[in-house]
Amino acid sequence: MLRVLVLVSGGGTNLQAILDAVDEGSITNTEIVGVISNNKNAYALTRAREHGVASRCISPKDFATREEFNAKFLAAVDEIGPDLIVLAGFLVVIPAEMIAKYRNRIINIHPSLIPAFCGTGFYGLKVHEAALKRGVKVVGATVHFVDEGTDTGPIILQKAVEVEEGDTPEILQRRVMEQAEWKILPQAINLIAGGRVTVEDGKVRIR
Incomplete structure (x- = not known):
């Protein structure tokens, strides 16, 4: 079973397309294990909650430095332990450390x-x-x-x-x-x- 984490910033229409495809069976052998947004007002978080998917907001605005945000963000991703990370309208630069750690396991x-x-x-x-x-x-x-x-x-x-x-x-x-x-x-x-x-x-x- 492919464990998928979806990263979003806005309305989450691509997230909805993924959730629908899993429900309909056009995406097989896959579980959406989490949704993370940098925007606490993103409607994508509502879509996740309504679908019973664990969701949370981690915003660079809540940290003194980008390094602090990157560390917290990467820790949150590691905690979920995804096989695949999907950027579905995510408007935050992915830390280089995360790209290296999840090489060819992040798609946009x-x-x-x-x-x-x-x-x-x-x-x-x-x-x-x-x-x-x-x-x-x-x-x-x-x-x-x-x-x-x-x-x-x-x-x-x-x-x-x-x-x-x-x-x-x-x-x-x-x-x-x-x-x-x-x-x-x-x-x-x-x-x-x-x-x-x-x-x-x-x-x-x-x-």
Whole structure:
């Protein structure tokens, strides 16, 4: 049974997609063992509670230094003991020590087709604003392993979504969520739970 910890900052729509997929059986051999947010007002925490999943808030704002937060955060993660950590809209930089400790066991969902519109400063609506400003015809989402860079880890899955005439950043964001994010994030977790994902020479192989 794959023990999954989900890290969230906001509404938790990707968390909900994961919970639903576990309930429906499209994610197999998996248990959501915890949810951690850096935002005590995140609706994702309510989603977790309503689903009977242990949840808590650990915020950098509650600590004098980032080092203190990192230590507390890593201790909380270690206490849960996850096999896989899923960043589902988590807007806090993951400590390097944690990335090293959980190498190729942390995955992130990014709302673009990496390497387009990714890296420092590209998150949330900013991604879709940039895509529309550039005039691209196809956008999408990427699930990737987390490494020390920003959106630079090995890519697991990608799904394309067409840009439509009259799209606003908000409309495009919603379509990317519905058509890509909520599909490939559960799919990636299921592949990992089934032991089908390996990383070789910095690239993901799916058996």
